[in-house]
Amino acid sequence: MSTEIMYQVGGFILSGAVVAIKVYVATIVFSIPLGMLFAMGKLSRCKPLLWLLEGYTWLFRGTPLLLQLFFVYYGLPYYGIVFTPLIAACVTFVINYAAYFTEIFRAGIQSIDSGQYEAAKALGMNYSQTMRRIILPQSLKRVIPPLGNEAVTLIKDTALCSAITLPEILKNTNSMVTTYFEIKWYFFAAVIYLVITLVIIQVFKYLEKKFGYYR
Amino acid sequence: MEVISVQNLHKKFRDLEVLQGINLSVQKGEIVSIIGPSGSGKSTFLRCLNHLETADKGSISFHGNYIAKEDSKTNKAIYISNKEILSVCNKLGMVFQNFNLFPHKSVIENLVEAPMIVNKKTRAEAEKIADDLLKKVGLSQKRESYPFELSGGQKQRVAIARALAMEPEIMLFDEPTSALDPELIGEVLQVIKQLAEERMTMIIVTHEMNFAREISDRVIFMDHGEIVAEGTPEQVLVNPEHPRIKTFLNLVK
Ligand SMILES: Nc1ncnc2c1ncn2[C@@H]1O[C@H](COP(=O)(O)OP(=O)(O)OP(=O)(O)O)[C@@H](O)[C@H]1O
Ligand SMILES: [Mg+2]
Numbered sequence: 001m002s003t004e005i006m007y008q009v010g011g012f013i014l015s016g017a018v019v020a021i022k023v024y025v026a027t028i029v030f031s032i033p034l035g036m037l038f039a040m041g042k043l044s045r046c047k048p049l050l051w052l053l054e055g056y057t058w059l060f061r062g063t064p065l066l067l068q069l070f071f072v073y074y075g076l077p078y079y080g081i082v083f084t085p086l087i088a089a090c091v092t093f094v095i096n097y098a099a100y101f102t103e104i105f106r107a108g109i110q111s112i113d114s115g116q117y118e119a120a121k122a123l124g125m126n127y128s129q130t131m132r133r134i135i136l137p138q139s140l141k142r143v144i145p146p147l148g149n150e151a152v153t154l155i156k157d158t159a160l161c162s163a164i165t166l167p168e169i170l171k172n173t174n175s176m177v178t179t180y181f182e183i184k185w186y187f188f189a190a191v192i193y194l195v196i197t198l199v200i201i202q203v204f205k206y207l208e209k210k211f212g213y214y215r
Numbered sequence: 216m217e218v219i220s221v222q223n224l225h226k227k228f229r230d231l232e233v234l235q236g237i238n239l240s241v242q243k244g245e246i247v248s249i250i251g252p253s254g255s256g257k258s259t260f261l262r263c264l265n266h267l268e269t270a271d272k273g274s275i276s277f278h279g280n281y282i283a284k285e286d287s288k289t290n291k292a293i294y295i296s297n298k299e300i301l302s303v304c305n306k307l308g309m310v311f312q313n314f315n316l317f318p319h320k321s322v323i324e325n326l327v328e329a330p331m332i333v334n335k336k337t338r339a340e341a342e343k344i345a346d347d348l349l350k351k352v353g354l355s356q357k358r359e360s361y362p363f364e365l366s367g368g369q370k371q372r373v374a375i376a377r378a379l380a381m382e383p384e385i386m387l388f389d390e391p392t393s394a395l396d397p398e399l400i401g402e403v404l405q406v407i408k409q410l411a412e413e414r415m416t417m418i419i420v421t422h423e424m425n426f427a428r429e430i431s432d433r434v435i436f437m438d439h440g441e442i443v444a445e446g447t448p449e450q451v452l453v454n455p456e457h458p459r460i461k462t463f464l465n466l467v468k
Contacts, residue, residue, distance in 0.1 A: 118267050119315035123329035123381055124305025126298070133332060137319050214318050215363040 001180065009176045013185060016172035017192050020158040022086065023168070027093040027154055032147070034094070035101025040131065042106050053102065060099035066160050068092050073164040085166040089158070097154060104146045108139035141211040148204035155196050169193065216243040218278060218385050218416050219264065219307075223285060224292075225272035226259055226440075233259045234270070235440040241385065244414040248427035250451075251437035252463055257420045260437070261387050264418070265304040269294070277303050278384075305333055308378030308386040312393050314370040316362040322349070322373050323358045326380045334381065341380070348376040352406050368399030372406055385416040392423060422467060428452045436460050 001009075042053045060068065073088040083091065112135050120130040162171035173189040176182075219241045226234040233256045241247055249257050262268040264275060266282065270292045274285040282303055283292040294300065317325050326345035330336045336344075349355045352372040362370055371391055378386060388407065392400040404426050410417065411430045421427050427434055427448065434451040436444040436459075444450075444457045455461050 113315075115311060115313055115315035116317065119309075119311065119317070120329075121267065121301075122265055122304070122307070122309035123377070124301050124333040125329060126301055129332050133328065134317055138317075141319070214361045 016169040020168040026090040030094045031098035034098040038102040039105035057099045089161040108143035223273040248431040249420045255437045256440040265307045308383030310388045312390045314374045367395045368402045388419040
């Protein structure tokens with residue numbers, strides 16, 4: 001294989017990394033705030049909302065992400081809803097990951113000692129002030145390690161999008177391997193994933209340190 | 216002038232009758248101590264006063280304004296709206312056994328938080344009050360520290376300052392020294408004594424009998440959710456008539 005072709009193949013696979021990162025960023029940006037919001041809903045006293053959110057987290061954590069991708073990309077068109085592969089991937093991932101983040105935030109919020117609510121109330125703070133100023137900031141520190149786990153899983157999950165023809169890392173690698181019969185491109189793909197996860201791990205290490213100013 | 220008045224207060228946890236008809240009136244500048252065996256309902260009573268617990272029956276009023284009013288037919292405690300409760304209850308400062316400082320905020324931020332958020336004070340105003348209070352409790356040098364960097368006694372003194380920063384009309388203390396090592400109790404009691412000298416209205420639940428005797432105008436002995444005896448420290452602690460108090464005092468000695 002000539003150097004020129006090597007560069008072309010490598011570039012092609014790397015362009016898949018750009019697509020994967022797009023899905024990644026969209027998922028993080030939307031599903032974290034959504035998860036936080038849903039978590040508060042799950043802790044509210046409004047029963048219908050509670051059941052709705054229970055059903056939602058059960059459905060999306062209880063079925064394979066790949067199935068959800070298929071449904072959104074191949075299934076929804078039967079109902080007249082057609083997405084490009086990229087949009088289908090983003091929509092599915094946001095909804096799926098928000099379900100996991102909901103549970104993580106719920107556990108994080110619930111882990112805060114009831115004395116914190118009582119102290120806030122005794123000082124005259126209302127529910128939204130208490131959540132915003134006292135409870136959520138403290139939960140944030142506690143959810144960083146589990147969020148970090150999900151954040152690493154997420155980049156690897158983007159490989160599932162190859163099944164809905166999204167030209168991401170794995171899909172592009174596969175097509176290069178079958179075109180040129182060179183399995184070394186799988187290693188190349190592995191290295192790309194490793195570099196991205198390394199960055200994610202570093203970001204979360206930094207966040208843990210940033211929140212480490214108190215105990 | 217009456218600051219707080221409680222009539223016929225009842226509270227149940229499932230089948231457990233924790234408060235069985237408490238009556239109490241506290242005048243401005245008065246210092247009332249509540250003593251009694253574990254599980255007698257002292258904390259529950261205190262927590263009912265600022266709505267950390269909801270009473271089942273009876274009335275609670277603050278400066279003559281009802282927070283909960285006993286329904287004349289059913290005796291049920293009918294509360295005013297949550298919003299109104301909050302605006303009344305921020306005039307009641309509370310100090311907890313476990314301090315409950317906000318761990319993610321520095322000492323000064325713990326003190327200015329509620330005055331700024333609830334009372335809409337400017338940061339400058341709030342910090343001025345906070346700094347004066349820190350001086351008063353002897354912790355000016357810990358202004359920028361975080362709660363985890365403080366000893367138990369220091370934490371409790373910050374918690375007292377935090378409650379005072381809201382300029383309360385009455386302070387409620389729930390066993391403020393029970394979680395402290397013996398050598399740290401003194402510094403916290405000292406701060407409370409100082410408040411007593413300034414005639415801050417206070418209700419103090421405590422197991423420190425000498426302290427209660429020293430600072431209280433009135434001592435209340437609670438047992439099984441009832442006020443069994445009430446009177447001057449002399450009457451209740453020094454020459455108790457009631458056999459249950461005698462037993463209790465012998466136990467804590
Ligand atoms: N949230 C709750 N749910 C159920 N039971 C409770 C609750 N809070 C208190 N109790 C019960 O009510 C009774 C009175 O409790 P309370 O905390 O008021 O007692 P106390 O006089 O403050 O005791 P101590 O000196 O140990 O602090 C106890 O039997 C306790 O187990
Ligand atoms: Mg108690």
